Amino acid sequence: MITFHNDLHALHHGKLEMFRGAMVPCFEVPARVDHVLAELRARALGPVQAPPACGDDPIARVHARRYLDFLAGAWDEWVALDPANASRDAIPSCWPIRTFRSDVLPASFPARLGLFSFDAGSPLTAGTWTAARKGADCAVAAAQRLLAGDRAAFALTRPPGHHAGADFFGGYCFLNNAAIAAQALRDGGLDRVAVLDIDYHHGNGTQSIFYGRGDVFFASVHGDPRTEYPFYLGHADERGLGDGAGCNLNLPLARGTGFDSWRSALAQALQAIRAFGAQALVLSLGVDTFEGDPISGFRLASPDYLRVGEDLAAAGLPTAFVFEGGYAVAEVGINAVNVLDGFCQRA
Ligand code: OKP
Ligand code: ZN
Numbered sequence: 001m002i003t004f005h006n007d008l009h010a011l012h013h014g015k016l017e018m019f020r021g022a023m024v025p026c027f028e029v030p031a032r033v034d035h036v037l038a039e040l041r042a043r044a045l046g047p048v049q050a051p052p053a054c055g056d057d058p059i060a061r062v063h064a065r066r067y068l069d070f071l072a073g074a075w076d077e078w079v080a081l082d083p084a085n086a087s088r089d090a091i092p093s094c095w096p097i098r099t100f101r102s103d104v105l106p107a108s109f110p111a112r113l114g115l116f117s118f119d120a121g122s123p124l125t126a127g128t129w130t131a132a133r134k135g136a137d138c139a140v141a142a143a144q145r146l147l148a149g150d151r152a153a154f155a156l157t158r159p160p161g162h163h164a165g166a167d168f169f170g171g172y173c174f175l176n177n178a179a180i181a182a183q184a185l186r187d188g189g190l191d192r193v194a195v196l197d198i199d200y201h202h203g204n205g206t207q208s209i210f211y212g213r214g215d216v217f218f219a220s221v222h223g224d225p226r227t228e229y230p231f232y233l234g235h236a237d238e239r240g241l242g243d244g245a246g247c248n249l250n251l252p253l254a255r256g257t258g259f260d261s262w263r264s265a266l267a268q269a270l271q272a273i274r275a276f277g278a279q280a281l282v283l284s285l286g287v288d289t290f291e292g293d294p295i296s297g298f299r300l301a302s303p304d305y306l307r308v309g310e311d312l313a314a315a316g317l318p319t320a321f322v323f324e325g326g327y328a329v330a331e332v333g334i335n336a337v338n339v340l341d342g343f344c345q346r347a
Contacts, residue, residue: 001321001344002145003040004051004138006157009033011127014089014172018120026123027295027327028172033158036323039333040156045340048156054140054184059133061183062176062209066105067167070116071174075126077109089123118170118230132159132174139177142320143184146280151347152319154340155181160324162203162284163230171201171230178284178322179209182216185280185320191215194278194317196269197222198308199286199324200296202234206284207248214243217276219269220284221262223297224252247276255297259304262289266308270315281317286325287335293328305335309342319343 010030016023040048060068078090092114096102106112113124135157142153155177162178163171178195185193195210197203197220210216218240225234240248249272251265273281287305289298300308312319321340326332 001046001152003048003154003156004141005048006134006138007050008134009131009158012131012159014123032332035333036336039337051137051141054137058140058184059136062179064167071129089125092117122172135177136175136180139181140184143181146318147188154321156323163205165205165208176205178282179206181320182282190279192277194273195282197284200288204230204233212242212244217247219249221251221265258299281319283321284324285321288325290328305338306342309339310346313343313346
């Protein structure tokens with residue numbers, strides 16, 4: 001399987017994130033992708049390439065223009081507020097929640113930073129836009145390979161994407177790479193596409209982007225949002241709206257869930273994707289379901305990820321893997337590549 005590697009990912013390197021009132025070192029670090037890349041090469045799983053530039057259109061098919069304009073200029077605006085800001089990342093501290101207006105674009109940069117985000121844990125840095133933008137290139141390139149007839153492709157990038165909505169960032173995510181890949185598959189001629197999200201955290205951004213649509217099915221296996229981030233979305237009763245009614249499947253599991261129960265939920269998600277009639281699959285590949293993950297609560301072990309890849313291959317669909325979470329840095333390469341390896345062995 002070909003890998004499209006974001007060679008600019010390290011330009012996004014947050015220093016600190018807000019956690020329980022303290023600023024703590026970021027969990028989402030550049031070394032994550034470096035470990036996956038090293039493991040891919042060690043196992044000779046296929047060629048690794050930089051992606052061709054996809055242009056702005058595939059991104060604008062998913063994200064709002066005013067949000068993209070904001071992201072592209074955000075760092076310069078942040079530094080313009082105060083030259084001393086050049087040495088610290090931009091983190092929002094106010095948000096327009098219920099009863100506030102979001103239709104009026106504030107002139108104030110801190111106000112726009114809050115308007116276009118939902119948490120204080122996702123620092124925006126000098127290189128965030130450049131890194132995220134190239135991640136979209138990887139996602140589109142992976143989709144294009146499926147359209148050209150490949151069985152699978154891997155978008156190896158960070159920052160991750162599945163928490164980012166059409167016009168907001170959060171949960172370490174800025175551009176929704178999986179959604180961009182799914183939309184590229186639709187625009188490339190496929191009628192029915194599925195996104196399956198196996199990251200520990202619910203892919204609220206991806207769900208929200210496709211919630212009213214009947215052409216893209218979204219399924220997710222994740223920590224129960226009653227106790228787990230992102231808290232405000234991801235419940236089992238969210239089944240889609242309007243044209244999208246019945247095209248959203250959430251399978252929340254309790255913190256502490258082990259591989260056998262998790263694998264049953266995966267089987268249920270794949271069965272629903274088959275019933276939907278998907279012609280291709282975008283797989284949001286988070287490996288923060290690992291027992292050693294520092295911010296998550298499932299109990300998958302490294303060899304389990306080989307079985308995950310086999311189960312995904314058995315579904316028989318052309319599959320674009322898009323890298324998401326996984327914060328046990330030393331093991332993230334083994335775990336992510338185990339999924340790809342298991343897939344390739346069974347495909
Ligand atoms: C991103 B992805 C940790 C607080 C949790 C947000 C987690 C975002 C996960 N101290 N902060 O889904 O892996
Ligand atoms: Zn996650």
